[in-house]
Amino acid sequence: MTCPAGSVCKQYVRYQSKDKAGNWEDIKTSAETRIDKEKPTTSIKLSGVEGDNGWYVSDVTVTLSCDDGSGSGCSETYYCVDQSDSCTPSVKYTGPFLISNEDINYVRYHSKDNVGNVEDVKSTEVKIDKTPPTAWINPLPEWTNSSDGSGDVYFDVYWNGDDGPTGSGITSYSIQYIIYNRATGNYVTNNCGTADWCDWITRDETDPKQEIFGLLDNPENVEAFNNHTFLFRISAKDNAGNVMDYSINPPWENTSIDVVSPVSAISTVSYPGELIVEAFWQGWDNESGVAYYDVQSNMSGSWDYLTDTDGNSTYHTTKTSGNFSVSSDGIYYFRVRAVDRAGNVETPWKYSSVLVDVSPPVAWMEEPYNEWMKFYNFTVNWSGYDTGSPPSGIKCYDVQWSNDTINWNYIQYNEFGDLTECVLLTETIFGLYGFTDLKDGITYYFRVRATDNNGNIGNWSVKNTTIDTYSPVIIVNVTDDKGREIIEGYVPADVKNITITSMAWDNISGIKKHTIHYWLTQNNKYTYGEKECGEALPWGDWSNCSITFAYDEDTVIKYYVKAEDRAGNVNTTPIRFTTSHPLANFVIHQAAIGLGDSILLKVQVRNIQETVDNITISIESTITSAKPKFENIGSGDFEIQADGKVLQVYNLNPMEEREFFVRIYSSEIGTYYLNMTAQSNVAQPGLIDTDSAKIIIGYPPSFPGLAPWSILLLVILSVTIFLII
The missing domain is CATH 2.60.40.10 (Immunoglobulins)
Structure with a gap:
């Protein structure tokens, strides 16, 4: 016999028998058979004083009830109480029970019926907070002098609170104040229109626990008056609705207002034949009273606090006189200021001076x-x-x-x-x-x-x-890796490196600074650098140093040396060149550009001769369609001819170098060379210099998201612009 889970079933058995002769017995019916597979159900009832937000503000009585419907009937109920909702019901329920623990409690319970069906554990939250929170105002200074500069006095009030580790948590604070007139000895009428406690502010727990008291431009604030005492008291409310009484935490925090600075006076006297100054000072304050004095003298040339002959400091002193030793004769100035208990500092200082004998200048x-x-x-x-x-x-x-x-x-x-x-x-x-x-x-x-x-x-x-009116002496020597001296800047083809050596000497004040300055064109880069050679001692010591450069085929070195002695005399050598290109060269010798783009190549033009020169430079490309042209960019006297293919540079001074630029357009892919020929026309007619640069033109980078026809259109537009130019 079967019965679905969670159900109560009633079943009957009907039966009969037959003998060997074929006779049947009358049909019989068994008694009712009941099957109970249904779990009992337990309900809970909570009784207590309800507060806010689902909290109880009293002990809570818990009543459990079991119902097994048409089943076998409830047998027993078990429960447990904890604060983590994890306990196993083990206490047999015999009747209503009481929970008094202040916290978030959990009642966990279930029942069992007479055939052993066990109910799943249920849990009910019981939040109890019977205790009002505690709040307090942070201690205020006895006196305060805060002011916003307009004559309105103000100060900060801070507060805090605590509802305990098991409380429901503070939701709000309320603060009241009352005003006491120190001059009359009476409480005065406040913004509430009474001389009693007046509501000031109410703030949520999430708000800052700070407020400024006294600013007239804040409607929630009241004006704080000079020579008045302000007393504050606080109340707090928690999530359960418990409210802290205002009267549970006297004496209340208070502060008195004093914004008037004290007044002081000082006098000083000295006595013949004694290196002693006697000073007298006093002060007045009609409100908080003088707290201390600061007394200073400028004996050391600046205003400093003093120590009198009895060992007492004049910093924040309560004394009103003192004797002070002076180290020498002269006029000595003293000053005093008073500070009251509210922190008001007297301004300006009050001064006095005293005369004590004489000293030589x-x-x-x-x-x-x-x-x-x-x-x-x-x-x-x-x-x-x-x-x-x-x-x-x-x-x-x-x-x-x-x-x-x-x-x-x-x-x-x-x-x-x-x-x-x-x-x-x-x-x-x-x-x-x-x-x-x-x-x-x-x-x-x-x-x-x-x-x-x-x-x-x-x-x-x-x-x-x-x-020392003589400039330093500088000796510069340039040699290659074989020890050969480089004459007039020309570098033989077999040179692997170049060394520039400088020696500086001054026979009086000595070398203070000695530097080799250089500009290096090499490996597609143009860089400036310095080599510091160090100092040399006075009276003839030498400062020596050298710098070595790896010398590739297209290397150009421009340099000069500067030395300065300790007297400030300076000697600077003329600019010199060390190069295999006496007339012109490309700064970079290989460039890659995309189809339809263009690039500027820098060209350096120089004169390493001893006279002024005019130099003619022509360029040509191994691909006709490249159309390289000199740009109209440069310095000095120059002229571009032959549709940009020829550059005439005029009046190039000895050891002068200028920069120009060649524009290269890319209209077809491939690798080609841009060749340059330079010729001297004046300084050394017939001198020819050549250089070349490798240009690689490829397709532009891919354009993600563009259709092939869009890329083709961009290429056609680039070629059209090139042909127009």
Whole structure:
């Protein structure tokens, strides 16, 4: 007998028997047979105080009920409670039970009938939060002076809250305020029209937990008044609807407003014969009160805080007087400012000065600046100041020169023979009047001292410089890999590399900088470079260096050497060339372009002769249809002839190089050569130079997405444009 799963079936058996004589028994019917394959069903009922958003704000009573329909009947029910929705029902249900745990709880349950059918486990969420959240306003400063510059006072209020690890979570905050007038001792009327607590703001948990209190341009804010105290209290509401009472967290946060800066005064006195200054200061503030003073002096030339003779610092001091040691005689300035408890800083400072005896003046040589000098007459100047008290000022300077530091002489500073003995001058030209026999390699010393109007004479200050008017000597040599010297820039065909060697020498101040500058045309590239050769010691030391270039067939090297000594004298060699192309060459010797395109080839034209030259350059192609032409681009005096096939370059100076360009059009695919012939017409008539470049023309790149007829149309248009040109 069969019965479908999940069903309850009723079945009967009818039967009879027959004997050997063929007699049949009457048909009999069995008793009813019932088959139960249906699982029982359990329902749940929750009872408690409901809050918001599906939360309960009280303990919850859970009632489970089992129903087996027409089946065998419920046998027993089991349940369990956890917070992860993963427990196995193991507690036998005997009646309603209570859940008091504050959290998101899960009741998991199922029942079994009398024949053993077990219901699938069910789960019901029971969210309980009986406790209001906690919120607080972050501590405010006792005093605040924040202002937006318009006279409206404002400050930031920060808050936060917590609903515990098992709470439903805070949804909003509400903050109230009340205003207390410190001058009258009364609470004052606020924006709510009362002198009691007034609603200020309500913010969601997702909003920033910060608000500015006091800006008049924000409708949610109120004006904060000077000399008033503002008290704040906060309430919070959670997702379950629990609300924190305003009164559970006094004393409330508060801050008092003070935007008026304090006022101070200072006086200073000194006593004869003592290197001590006594200072007295005091301050006034009618609101938050003076918190401290800052007292400074400019004893070191800049304003600094002090330490008095008792070891107390004047930075943020609460003292109102002090004695201060000074290191020397002079006029000393003191200043004070007061800062109140709200942080208002007095401006401007209040000043006082005091006089302490006298000191001699100080003078120093300023020019000559350098240890080396490249002129026979040059500026000598000096400066000084008086440290006396009161400063009597510089009366005059004594300025002297010597070439041995033993015999000193005053400088004649005009054609009348006047000397730099006790003068008010601060500058003169040495070597222009009187002694003019300045010589290279001689060191000249200068010294100055000052006398103030009180007769105090300062110490001498000395400076020196050595004359060097000669430029450095440069020797340049160019050789090939076989040790042969390259003459006039021509390079034999068998050369593998070229070495440029430079030596620089200065017999007085010495080499400061020594550089080989070069331009290299090689391997389809045109590059500039420098070779630093280093310094050399004064009095005749050499600075040497060399640079070697691999020399391919079409290499062109243009170079010059520059050397500078420590006195600033410079020597620069003329530009020279080392090349197998004395007249002209292509910069690159192989190019690939697409059909219908064009390209510019750079041509370098040079004159390595000793006289001005005119050079004729002609070009021709191994494919007639290529039509190479010189572009009208270049410098100096030139002319394009023969429909662009000939370039005439005029008045090319010795060792001068110019650049020109050849335009190549591609009208048919293939590989061809562009040949160039250059001829000297003036400097060395009959001198001929040749060069060539390999041009490869191919089909343009494929155009994804274009039909073949579109590509053919582009090629036809390119050829048409070429023929028109």
